[in-house]
Amino acid sequence: MNRSFFPALPALVLLFFFFLFPVVRMLGFSLEGGSLDWYAKALGEGLYLRVFWNTFEIALLVTLFCLLLGYPLGFLMATTTPLWATVGFIFVLLPLWTSVLVRTYAWMVLLGRNGVFNRTLIDAGIITDPIPLLHNFTGVLIGMVHVLLPYMVLPVYGAVRRLDPAIVAAAEGLGASNWRIFWRIYLPLTLNGIFAGAVIVFVLSLGFFITPALLGGGRVIMIAVLIEQQVRETLNWPFAAALSAVLLVATFAVYALAQRFTRTEPAT
Amino acid sequence: MASGGVEGSAELRIDGAAKRFGEVAALDGVSLQVARGELLTILGPSGSGKTTLLKVVAGFEKPDAGSVKIDGVEITALPPARRDIGMVFQNYALFPHLTVERNVAFPLEMRNVTKAEIARRVAEALALVELAGYEQRLPRQLSGGQQQRVALARAIVFNPRLLLLDEPFGALDRKLRETMQLEVRRLQRRLGLTTIFITHDQEEALVLSDRIAVMNKGTIQQIATTTEIYERPANDFVADFVGESNIFHGTMSGTGVVTLEGGRQLRVSTSAVPGKRVGVLMRPERFASGGINAFAGEVVESVYLGTSFKLRLACEDGLELLVRQPARGELPAPGARATFGIDPDAIHVF
Numbered sequence: 001m002n003r004s005f006f007p008a009l010p011a012l013v014l015l016f017f018f019f020l021f022p023v024v025r026m027l028g029f030s031l032e033g034g035s036l037d038w039y040a041k042a043l044g045e046g047l048y049l050r051v052f053w054n055t056f057e058i059a060l061l062v063t064l065f066c067l068l069l070g071y072p073l074g075f076l077m078a079t080t081t082p083l084w085a086t087v088g089f090i091f092v093l094l095p096l097w098t099s100v101l102v103r104t105y106a107w108m109v110l111l112g113r114n115g116v117f118n119r120t121l122i123d124a125g126i127i128t129d130p131i132p133l134l135h136n137f138t139g140v141l142i143g144m145v146h147v148l149l150p151y152m153v154l155p156v157y158g159a160v161r162r163l164d165p166a167i168v169a170a171a172e173g174l175g176a177s178n179w180r181i182f183w184r185i186y187l188p189l190t191l192n193g194i195f196a197g198a199v200i201v202f203v204l205s206l207g208f209f210i211t212p213a214l215l216g217g218g219r220v221i222m223i224a225v226l227i228e229q230q231v232r233e234t235l236n237w238p239f240a241a242a243l244s245a246v247l248l249v250a251t252f253a254v255y256a257l258a259q260r261f262t263r264t265e266p267a268t
Numbered sequence: 269m270a271s272g273g274v275e276g277s278a279e280l281r282i283d284g285a286a287k288r289f290g291e292v293a294a295l296d297g298v299s300l301q302v303a304r305g306e307l308l309t310i311l312g313p314s315g316s317g318k319t320t321l322l323k324v325v326a327g328f329e330k331p332d333a334g335s336v337k338i339d340g341v342e343i344t345a346l347p348p349a350r351r352d353i354g355m356v357f358q359n360y361a362l363f364p365h366l367t368v369e370r371n372v373a374f375p376l377e378m379r380n381v382t383k384a385e386i387a388r389r390v391a392e393a394l395a396l397v398e399l400a401g402y403e404q405r406l407p408r409q410l411s412g413g414q415q416q417r418v419a420l421a422r423a424i425v426f427n428p429r430l431l432l433l434d435e436p437f438g439a440l441d442r443k444l445r446e447t448m449q450l451e452v453r454r455l456q457r458r459l460g461l462t463t464i465f466i467t468h469d470q471e472e473a474l475v476l477s478d479r480i481a482v483m484n485k486g487t488i489q490q491i492a493t494t495t496e497i498y499e500r501p502a503n504d505f506v507a508d509f510v511g512e513s514n515i516f517h518g519t520m521s522g523t524g525v526v527t528l529e530g531g532r533q534l535r536v537s538t539s540a541v542p543g544k545r546v547g548v549l550m551r552p553e554r555f556a557s558g559g560i561n562a563f564a565g566e567v568v569e570s571v572y573l574g575t576s577f578k579l580r581l582a583c584e585d586g587l588e589l590l591v592r593q594p595a596r597g598e599l600p601a602p603g604a605r606a607t608f609g610i611d612p613d614a615i616h617v618f
Contacts, residue, residue: 166361173326173348173355174422175378184374188365 030241038242055223059205065145066152066201074156096150104214107143135217143215152197159193199258223247277462278339278429279304285334294320296486305460309473312483318466327351354423355432360415362407368418369403375426393425413444431463470510482506507549514550538617549616552592559609567604
C-alpha cells in the first residue's frame with residue numbers, strides 16, 4: 001500500500017477506542033471464566049431461541065412491507081416531475097431527521113386504545129370496540145416500517161435514476177407496453193437497488209431497540225430488548241454480552257450472504 | 269426481411285411540424301417527405317432541431333402543430349410502442365441485463381411472435397449483421413462496433429416500416445466508423461428500408477445519403493441530393509456547414525459578372541439578372557494555378573494533409589481565400605506569393 005493512511009488516522013483512532021475496544025471487551029465478558037456456558041444458554045434454551053426467531057421474523061416482515069411500500073414510492077419519485085419528486089423527498093426525509101423517540105411516541109398517540117385511529121373508527125361507527133394496535137406485534141411492525149421506510153426508498157430511487165432513459169425509450173419504441181417495460185426493464189435493472197435497500201432495512205431491524213421496546217410494551221421481545229433487560233434488570237452482563245455476540249455474528253452473516261449475492265448479479 | 273423487405277417499408281410524410289420549448293422554437297414548421305426505400309439524412313449542428321424532429325417521428329415528442337404520416341396514415345398521436353419504427357440510439361441503448369439473442373428477440377416477444385419464429389428471425393438478423401456465434405454474450409462483453417450491430421439487428425428484426433438512426437457512429441473510432449457507415453448503407457439498400465439518419469457530421473451525410481435535409485434553428489434550410497447540397501447550396505448556412513468553402517457577397521453587375529463587396533469583379537456562369545444581390549461560393553479544391561478569375565496574394569498559412577495542400581491566401585484587396593491543391597512538389601511556405609484562378613463554371617451563385 002503506497003497511499004498514506006495518515007488522513008484517516010483520527011477516524012481510525014476513534015473507531016479503535018470507541019468501537020473495536022468495547023466490542024472486544026464485550027466478547028471478553030461473554031467468555032467469563034473461559035467457558036462457553038453463556039453461549040450454550042443463549043443458543044440452547046427454547047425461550048431465547050424464540051426471541052432470536054421472533055427478531056428474524058419481525059425483521060423479515062418489516063423488510064417485506066418496506067419493499068412493498070418503498071419500491072413504488074421510490075420508483076414514482078424517480079420518474080415523476082422534479083416538483084413532485086421534491087415533495088416526495090420532503091415526506092421521506094422529514095421523518096428521517098426527526099428523533100426515533102419522538103416518532104415512536106407519536107405512533108403511541110395514534111395507535112393506542114383511545115388513540116386517533118380507534119377514536120376515529122369508533123366515532124364513524126365502523127367499529128364498536130377498539131382494535132388492539134399498541135403493545136403487540138402489529139404496533140411494532142407499523143412503527144418499524146415507518147422508521148425504516150426511507151432506507152428502502154432512497155436506494156430504489158437511486159437505482160431507478162441511474163437507469164439510462166434511452167433504454168426505457170428503446171423498449172417503448174420496440175413495442176413494449178408500460179406494464180412490460182416495468183417487468184422486463186425497470187425491475188431487473190433496479191434489483192441491485194432493491195437488494196441494497198432490503199439488506200439495510202433487514203440488518204437495521206435485527207438490532208432495533210426503541211421502537212419495539214415502546215410499541216411492543218414488553219410483550220414483543222426482540223433481541224435488543226432482551227439484551228437491555230439483561231443489562232438493566234437482571235444485571236447479567238456476561239449473558240447480555242453473549243446475546244450481543246450472537247446478534248453481531250448473525251448480522252455479519254446476513255451481510256456477507258448479501259454481498260455474495262450482489263457480486264454474482266450482472267452489473268447495470 | 270430476407271425476402272427483400274421492401275413491401276414492409278413505408279413512405280413518410282411530415283407536414284408543418286412545430287415544437288416549442290419555452291422561448292425556443294425547436295421545430296419551426298418542418299415539412300419533408302421520405303420515399304419508400306430512401307435514406308434521408310437530417311444534417312445540422314447541435315440545437316438545430318434535428319433530434320426533436322427524430323423524436324416527433326418516433327413518437328417520443330408530440331408536436332405542437334403539424335402531422336406525421338406513414339403511407340398516408342396519420343400517426344401523430346400514436347404512442348411509440350405502436351408505430352412499428354426501428355430505432356438505433358446514440359449509445360445503442362441495449363438492454364444490459366439481456367444477452368445479444370434476447371436483445372434482438374425483444375421486439376418480437378413484444379409482438380407475441382411464436383418461439384420458433386423468434387429463433388429463426390433472430391438468427392437471420394444476427395447473420396445479417398455478421399454476429400452469428402455471439403448469441404449468448406452480454407452487451408458489456410462486446411466491442412463498440414459489435415454493440416452497434418446488435419442495436420441494428422434489434423431495430424430491423426421486426427420488419428419496421430421505418431428505420432431511424434440517431435448519430436449511431438459518434439462513439440466509434442474513425443476506421444470503424446467508416447466500415448460501419450458502408451455496412452449500414454449496404455444493409456439499408458438490401459432490405460429496401462426507408463431510413464432517416466441524424467448526424468452533425470457533414471462528411472458522414474455525404475457518404476450515406478440519397479438526399480440530405482440541412483437543418484438550422486428549427487427549419488430546413490435545403491433538402492436535396494448530396495451533390496446538389498455540395499455543389500449548389502441554397503444559402504450561406506448550407507454552403508458554410510457542408511464542406512470547406514469561400515463565401516462572398518456581391519451584386520450582379522452585368523450578365524455573368526458579379527461585383528463583390530470591395531470592388532473585385534468575378535466572371536460567373538449564372539442566369540441571375542443584373543442588379544441582384546447574390547452570394548458566391550467557391551470550393552477550395554476548385555482553384556487552379558493562374559488562369560481566369562485570378563486571385564494573387566501572399567500565402568499566410570500552409571498545411572500538408574497527405575493527399576493535398578491546404579493554403580490560406582491573403583489577396584491585395586483584403587480578401588482571404590482557402591485553397592486546396594493536390595500535394596505535388598514543395599509545400600508553399602508562408603510568405604510565398606501565389607496566384608490562383610477559378611473557372612466561372614466552378615463558382616456557385618445563390
